[in-house]
Amino acid sequence: MTYSIKATSLANKAGEIQIKQSQITFGTTFQSSETLANPAELFLAAFSACMLKNVERFSAMMNFSYTKASVEVQATRLEHPPRMDQINYELTLYSNDDRLNVPLLKKNIEKHGTIYNTIEQSCAIIGTIKTTANV
Incomplete structure (x- = not known):
């Protein structure tokens, strides 16, 4: 069995993970550390x-x-x-x-x-x- 996901981020923005039909936003910056999952x-x-x-x-x-x-x-x-x-x-x-x-x-x-x-x-x-x- 294998798994595949895709993750992206833009400079000074939050990151995003694409898994099947799901999107998960995550924090990559100091500003998002209190509001988004790290x-x-x-x-x-x-x-x-x-x-x-x-x-x-x-x-x-x-x-x-x-x-x-x-x-x-x-x-x-x-x-x-x-x-x-x-x-x-x-x-x-x-x-x-x-x-x-x-x-x-x-x-x-x-x-x-x-x-x-x-x-x-x-x-x-x-x-x-x-x-x-x-x-």
Whole structure:
């Protein structure tokens, strides 16, 4: 499987990523640092999207239902050389389903996530999954 995206930027302007039919604007200037995602935040967004995609994937494979999943991610960046050192996440699943096996879901996310496994090669990942009853 291969992937392809296109990214562009103009001098003193924001950048843009074209992925299929999606456009993602990101910050490249000091002026946009408070309003647009920076590359490190896009990196963490890809990590989060990978986890949420796998929740959907494994809900079918593990035969459980949920109404919503959300993930909060924090990361620690080192300066020399600049890189992510540690990523912490908390994944919350909104579900009343007794078939939801949280330890198995966590194991599957960690074993089968493309972005998760790529990051894990160079950075510590610490995370938890919690469940909350549907409202």
